[in-house]
Amino acid sequence: MSDTERSFAERLRADTWRAVKETDARTRNRQNDVTKRLGERVYDISFWKSELNNEINAMATEIENLKECKQTCEKALADSANPLHISEECLLNREKRQGIDLVNDDVEKSLVKVTTLFISSQTDRRVEMDRAAQHALEIDAKDKHHAQGIDDRMQQLRNTSAGIGYIPGVENIDNTITIPESWARYTQENIARSQRERAASERLRGEIDSTLRQCANDMWNNFNAVNNAFNTRIRETTDARNKLQAHLQKTMQEIFDMERNVALLRKSIQDKEHPMQVAQTRLDERTRRINVELCNDAVMKSLQREVAELRESICILKERLRTSELSLARLLKTKATLEYDISVKDNTLKIDASFCMGMRKGFPMDPKVGPIFQMPIC
Incomplete structure (x- = not known):
């Protein structure tokens, strides 16, 4: 009986020693793996934060360029205010047409074309869109800066560090809203959106320059074209009215x-x-009548x-x-x-x-x- 108990105790001690060694090794390996992954995560965050900051700086430069372009364009527009005012007045007056005559005829199209030559250079909406993309980048970069600080501290955390302690049930909390793929894709999409907006902004600046260079000649051509369209439309309207009056008579x-x-x-x-x-x-x-007289x-x-x-x-x-x-x-x-x-x-x-x-x-x-x-x- 005693032999059996001693044998069981020896096996138990041996099993216990193996379990202690195995759990200690697994604990060290797991902690090292987590520390390594935290380092990798910090690197990934740092990389994307750098990409975001580069794009933020590029967008800031583009916004400033666009503002300068707007100021240049506004000066040209101020010098051309009179023909623009007349075109707009004609459009406003023609909105008072009635019934079937309230139509987008050749005159209307010509007037709109004249007006577009001026207002195409307005950049307010484009600046707003650029700033919206820049704002999204800044929020993303700010969030990454915050996350990088946390993960960097967590990577440096050791068993001997101060401030560590038990937090019961924390392993059951999962408040994540992304996975690594969607996390990276979110930043990629923000950067891609900003790049698209910058490209559109650059195209707009090119269009503004081209428009300004052609504007003087186009204004004269369109002035004559609008007058011709007006005269043609007036003749057509007069003929139509005369025919209507003949029908009325x-x-x-x-x-x-x-x-x-x-x-x-x-x-x-x-x-x-x-x-x-x-x-x-x-x-x-x-x-x-009576009797036989009812004939x-x-x-x-x-x-x-x-x-x-x-x-x-x-x-x-x-x-x-x-x-x-x-x-x-x-x-x-x-x-x-x-x-x-x-x-x-x-x-x-x-x-x-x-x-x-x-x-x-x-x-x-x-x-x-x-x-x-x-x-x-x-």
Whole structure:
């Protein structure tokens, strides 16, 4: 019995020693592995933080370049304020057109083109988008700086370090929201977004420069083009109004004739009332004959035919009256439509011929202003 107990105790001590050695080794290896991974993580964070900072600096430089380009463009725009004002006034006046004339015609397209030559250089929206991308980079870099500080401290933490202690249940807390792949992809997407915005900003600066260099010539060409479009549109509108007025005159005459026709039909129907009353009264009185005198004679037949013919005539006249009244209603509706269309054309002619062309009697700026646009590339 004692041999058995001693043997069991020896095995137990041996197993215990092996377990202590194995757990100590596993603990050291695991801690070393975690420390190594923390180092790798700190390196990854440092790398992406550096990439973010490089892109932040590049975006800051681009924003400053864009602001300078905007200032240059604003100076050119200030020198061209008068033609821009006239184009905008024409557009605003033409918004007062009515009905079918409120159309995006050649004049509208030409005016919009003229205005676009100026407002295409406005960079406020592009600066906002650049700043939004830069802000996203700065937040990302700030978060990485914070995370790098934590992981760097954790990498330096040792079994003998101060501040370590038990935190029961902490291993069960998982408040992570990303995995390594999505973590890296988030920063890559922020950088890619910023690069796209910078590229768009650079393209915009190039477009602004090109626009300014062509603006003087384009303004003159477009001034003539708009005037030609206005004159063509005024002629078309005048022709359309004259045709509408001719149709209105014919419609008014037809309404007059149709009203006479309706009055004639009503009188004709009214004129049938007394003959109908006479015929029906005769028939009614003859029903009072007695005995053999109640004869279906020729008079009886004639009176019956007369009542039937009168009723048929009244039905025909009433149908003609109904059709005529409907036609008259349609003619009146057509008249109202034509009058409205004519008022629309008159309003358009007032806007185009009086208001707009009144402002465009001469070129609204000095043709020699062109050299102001010959500026260095932004």
